[in-house]
Amino acid sequence: MDFNVKRLAADAGTFLSRAVQFTEEKFGQAEKTELDAHLENLLVRAEATKQWTEKIMKQTEVLLQPNPNARLEEFVYEKLEKKVPTRLNNHELLGQSMIDSGNEFGPGTAYGNALIKCGETQKQIGGAERELIQSSAINFLTPFRNFLEGDFKTILKERKLLQVKRLDLDAAKTRLKKARMADARAAAEQELRMTQSEFDRQAEITRLLLEGVSSTHAHHLRCLNDLVEAQTIYYAQCYQYMVDLQKQLGSFPSTFSNNNQSSVTEGANISVPTIPVSASLPTSSSRGGSTASGGFSELRSSSGSRKARVLYDYDAASSSELSLLADEVIVVSSVPGMDSDWLMGERGSQKGKVPITYLELLN
Numbered sequence: 001m002d003f004n005v006k007r008l009a010a011d012a013g014t015f016l017s018r019a020v021q022f023t024e025e026k027f028g029q030a031e032k033t034e035l036d037a038h039l040e041n042l043l044v045r046a047e048a049t050k051q052w053t054e055k056i057m058k059q060t061e062v063l064l065q066p067n068p069n070a071r072l073e074e075f076v077y078e079k080l081e082k083k084v085p086t087r088l089n090n091h092e093l094l095g096q097s098m099i100d101s102g103n104e105f106g107p108g109t110a111y112g113n114a115l116i117k118c119g120e121t122q123k124q125i126g127g128a129e130r131e132l133i134q135s136s137a138i139n140f141l142t143p144f145r146n147f148l149e150g151d152f153k154t155i156l157k158e159r160k161l162l163q164v165k166r167l168d169l170d171a172a173k174t175r176l177k178k179a180r181m182a183d184a185r186a187a188a189e190q191e192l193r194m195t196q197s198e199f200d201r202q203a204e205i206t207r208l209l210l211e212g213v214s215s216t217h218a219h220h221l222r223c224l225n226d227l228v229e230a231q232t233i234y235y236a237q238c239y240q241y242m243v244d245l246q247k248q249l250g251s252f253p254s255t256f257s258n259n260n261q262s263s264v265t266e267g268a269n270i271s272v273p274t275i276p277v278s279a280s281l282p283t284s285s286s287r288g289g290s291t292a293s294g295g296f297s298e299l300r301s302s303s304g305s306r307k308a309r310v311l312y313d314y315d316a317a318s319s320s321e322l323s324l325l326a327d328e329v330i331v332v333s334s335v336p337g338m339d340s341d342w343l344m345g346e347r348g349s350q351k352g353k354v355p356i357t358y359l360e361l362l363n
Contacts, residue, residue, distance in 0.1 A: 033170050039203060042210035043159065049213055050152050053220070057144045060227075064133045089129055095122030108315055114249055117312070121245040125238050132234040139226035147216055151209075158206045165199040172196075244357070248312070251341065251355030295361040300340065305333035308345075308359040322352030332359065 035043075070087075088096070098119030105112035172195040176188040299306055307329055314324035322345045324330070332343040332354065345354035 031170065031173070033166050033173075033199075035166075035203070039207055039210070042207065042213070046152070046155055046210050046213050049216065050148065053144050053148060053152075057141060057148075060136065060141060064136055089126050091122045091126030091129060095119040095124075095126060098122060107313065110315060110317070113313065113315065117245060117248050121241050124241050128234050128237040128241075132230050135230040136227055139230070140223045143219060143223045147220075151212070151216060155206075155209050155213075158202070158209055162199075162202045162206045165195070165202045169195040169199045247341070247357040248355075251314070251357055296343075296356050299332070299343070299361070300334040302334070305331050305346075307362045308332045308343075309362055310358060311360055312358050314355065314358050316352060320353055322347065322350060322354050324354060324358055329362070330354070332361075 096119065098115045100119075102112040102115030102117075102119060105115065107113055107116055169192075172188065172192040176185065176192050179185040179188045295306075308331075310324045310326055310328050310330065312324075313326050316323040322330075324345070328347070331346045333346075335344045338344070338353070341356055342353045343356055343359070345352060
């Protein structure tokens with residue numbers, strides 16, 4: 001019991017000594033031991049790393065999920081350690097609305113068919129967006145969050161302990177200056193040596209942790225590369241999906257009858273820039289809309305014919321065209337002077353022009 005009382009009294013005395021030292025430093029009434037320039041620079045860099053990591057994380061989260069209510073909901077579920085309920089994103093919602101409306105108007109009509117194709121593409125983009133968010137969360141946001149909640153908290157703890165050891169050191173220096181009796185000076189000198197040793201040891205521990213921030217920067221650089229790669233794949237996928245969709249819409253007639261009124265499809269006149277697409281994009285079979293352009297080029301340059309599988313239903317817009325059904329196999333050939341986006345198709349005795357974007361050549 002007496003030991004606990006003495007210990008509490010000693011702790012209270014130490015706390016009071018630190019408080020007095022801190023107050024006198026603030027009022028300029030006591031000297032303060034300054035950290036060496038290298039350690040100060042490391043502390044400044046660590047604090048800047050923490051602040052910018054927080055800002056970059058926040059803005060990345062806003063980019064990946066612009067809806068603040070959804071971000072708050074995800075945060076709550078994360079704290080409760082529960083799985084966030086799956087919800088359709090904006091592209092998927094738009095795509096589903098287009099598909100539903102296209103089915104309402106009729107897949108056999110030009111407008112209904114176009115709506116369905118647009119809806120399917122929007123849902124593909126929504127799926128690519130979901131993959132981007134998942135990849136960015138794992139490879140970018142999580143390492144940044146781990147630094148803030150792990151390494152930097154350790155640095156903060158040791159930095160605070162260094163501040164305590166410095167206050168103890170300066171308080172010991174002050175007591176040595178005020179000591180007059182020989183016994184008091186001897187005790188004060190011994191205390192000073194002890195507090196100086198503890199301060200130096202804590203300064204070394206803090207320095208080693210702070211120098212580890214360089215490794216954090218190197219790790220975050222790799223994470224940044226991962227984010228850029230994920231974005232590159234996402235935007236390349238979106239571009240390719242839209243190019244494929246534009247080709248499909250371009251095969252529709254420029255005008256068609258709808259409730260006795262004529263409408264003009266302008267999408268086919270949009271020029272598409274040529275950019276390289278990442279090799280990691282989905283294959284033509286998984287996209288279901290791109291074509292083996294090399295095979296079609298060879299077919300157009302020869303006088304032969306090839307079998308082709310139909311990818312989508314197609315309604316002929318005139319007597320010169322051939323209506324198609326998805327998954328049927330027809331024979332196609334090239335006719336001199338025909339537009340490069342079309343081939344001549346044959347099904348038994350039926351014959352007519354067919355758009356190549358609806359076809360997949362067979363070996």
